Amino acid sequence: MNVTMKVNGVEHTADVEPRVLLVDYIRTNLRLTGTHVGCDTSSCGACTVLIDGEPVKSCTQLAVQVNGRSISTVEGLSAGAAMTPIQTGFHEEHGLQCGFCTPGMMMVGTALLETNPDPSEEDIRWAISGNICRCTGYMNIVKAIQHAAAAQRAAAQAPKPEAVTAGGGQ
């Protein structure tokens, strides 16, 4: 069956067997291996991607189900060399140990801050409650998302630089 979806802003069309899972399509067909397969039974959240901005377990979704929709994976977070606040937060707060759960955690964190820019610690813990960290590094994961939230709020409040007009301004 022909399936078209946007992944990290790029449109892909492929002939996909209906039983192909979204995570396998992303990892095998698109070669985007940042999305991990952990439990493969909808328990761990390592395979979390965003479908139209909402975090979903891509091991429990058929590729044909997301025909026509927009998917974001961890590879889509940074534009070139610049890291997003979530990525910087995980870097600064040491929000990972082995790193296996990290892509899922960052996608969930990204979606949370999109809808709730000033989450409480409980909001964060609830948001990541479908994602398991086998290293049990939850303290720093929570701190990483708090760091990102603070950075994002500060950026939003910072005065915008004045537009530079052609010829060097005034």
Place this chain on the structure above:
Amino acid sequence: MFPAAFDYRAPASLAEAVDILRQRGDDAKVMAGGQSLIPLLKLRFSQPGLIVDIGRLPNLAGVSRQNGHLHVRALTRHVDIERSHELKGLLPILPEAAHWIADPLVRNRGTIGGSLAHADPSGDWGSVMLALDADLVAHSKAGERVIHAADFFQGPFTTALRPDEVLTEIRIPLGSGRSGGSYQKLERKIGDFATVGVAVQVELDGGKVKRAGIGMTSVGDKNLKAVQAEATLAGKEPTDEVIAEAATLAAAAAEPKSDIRGSADYKKDVVRVFVQRGLRSAVARAREEGK
């Protein structure tokens, strides 16, 4: 893991969906969000020849009030119920129960209709619908059929739905008096199946219970309705003694099995405690509503 091969159809309308089911219903599974079905397909516990994906049918999601009933369309997602401010005021048991289902990622895809049609004895919505005395509406080529919640669940993963039918709506009577409800759940960790869950809904008339509904999760081969406990509450003032008696009757009606989540005796006692807590909370909410 990946499922055994199947044919896949994503009909554009409900009419088309029931047409397909009339022809191939015996060999087909209806899929909404897929959050229960896809794991079963992957483990090959279920190997249908055809998946009918109704997940994107129009006009099958959302909540409305009609003729003293709350109509919840089958494709309404758990997350939408959990976050609904309207439902928090109107029927707080719904967002409260939704909050306990699986985890936030699953709630972004899973639907109330899919969960009910899946009829897992550990499913939360079944108990809620038994407590609310809801009606479940099925559509087929022949038209609409209304099934009472008490008749809907027939056993593990088995419902009164026929192979050619699709569950399209849940209709919940809103009652005329002051009402309140509560959902209590014990789980080892988020995302695990319930060790025990209890749904309670009461309607008060003056100081007395006009109607009480109690549904129980994970303590039988299907969601159970604590009929005797409900009956003992009716017409009485909900004193501590009356509540304790109802809780004892509900625990006696529970049929849990001993497993890794606890012994049968332990689970029965959790039912007793949850019915007490749930009734107290539901009665307090009903009284609050009257102020």
